Amino acid sequence: MFEEKKKLTVIKVGGKIVEEPETLTSLLNDFSKIEGYKVLVHGGGRSATALATRLGVETEMIDGRRVTDAEMLKVVTMIYAGWINKQIVAGLQALGLNALGLTGADLNYMRSEKRPPYPVDYGFVGDVKEVDVRILNELITKDVVPVLAPLTHDKCGNLLNTNADTIAAEAAKAFSSFFEVTLIYCFEKKGVLMNEKEDDSVISSLTPELFEKFVSEKIIQGGMIPKLENSFNALKAGVSKVIITRADAILTHSGTTITL
């Protein structure tokens, strides 16, 4: 018997939005109004760096990725899984959403492997190897709203720092077996821009062909490249739609829509 998949929206928001009380409140309000099932994935890098600094732990970034030694792992776990995740969960509960905060270790929903130390030793950073959202799928159909912190585990007792964009894409892919998934990446711009200096030069729609053309012409560069690669991979793995936009546009779906 043919049964239509129900809609699920996976929203990924960067640290900046969840770290300021006003933008967080506004985000959670908008998020609570999204129709259908939903999942929130958050970052928290700025707060992690701020806490590290207060504790005298040095922050080292290589190609935009955080080098995570044992001390830094403790800092990011405290910030991501502790303060930011639980503030979001409590905030969503206040809005009547039955939120549940998780790292990849919780329910063993996302297992990773420590990244090899060559060419760069990032320390306790994990590359995702296995995603099992069976229990989460059931919980979602009971109106539970998973709130995913950017940490995974290796199933050998170690937590591993993992990029939030990757967590969002991997989770969205796994959820797409059960749901019709829209993945929305929120960042500080209105979408992918034709001209970095022109805030309104949003590319409304991107295909793999256009993406390659824009990369070769250096219109798209830097951190946007892995974000878009993640998006195309997610679409190829079953996600229905990927949108890149600003956090204040998660209800209107304006921004850049990525398609195959």
Add this chain to the structure above:
Amino acid sequence: MFEEKKKLTVIKVGGKIVEEPETLTSLLNDFSKIEGYKVLVHGGGRSATALATRLGVETEMIDGRRVTDAEMLKVVTMIYAGWINKQIVAGLQALGLNALGLTGADLNYMRSEKRPPYPVDYGFVGDVKEVDVRILNELITKDVVPVLAPLTHDKCGNLLNTNADTIAAEAAKAFSSFFEVTLIYCFEKKGVLMNEKEDDSVISSLTPELFEKFVSEKIIQGGMIPKLENSFNALKAGVSKVIITRADAILTHSGTTITL
């Protein structure tokens, strides 16, 4: 139709045990061998105080309870829900237990109210008002192992610091509608002692009558009194058995058994 309730063991361990790598490993190993369904409730006060000190946040305790201002709430949330809870979850996953870490905000399983500021203003400290473990009960029957951090929420967006003994008792009471619950409080002694200076003077069994007699004779005093009051309340509310013992005795059930 009569259906026998399945067994569930709720273990509460204090901060000291979960804060040292060796005692934590040993505890998790023993815990993983407990037969039947299980729940772990943990503290973390020493680590919270240590982090607070590093951050220049002053720790104030009144009658053994932590005064929790906004800064201290952030510290305890980072330590309890972040570092300690997730280390335990990852450790249990490595032992093959499908752990899920939660505060009271997660799944809205424990709602509290901020304690009135008279006679003592403890700040962001919550008194438990409502426990709803329906989703947790279902998860437990799917072999999920809840790991409960000593934090609740007020359903208005605020996390509240809540005594781990109380969380254990309230959760045990709620679980007892569905399971035959044994509640085990672990602390540094072998049980409730007749003579504080004699480590082996364990009172093997305590009833409310004996308890009152020992309190009047000052054999039982201090922090043990609320722990035992919690225990009797839990028994009256349906918990089958309460044991007070040392963390290394959670498999043997030696120590003090509390009965009505």
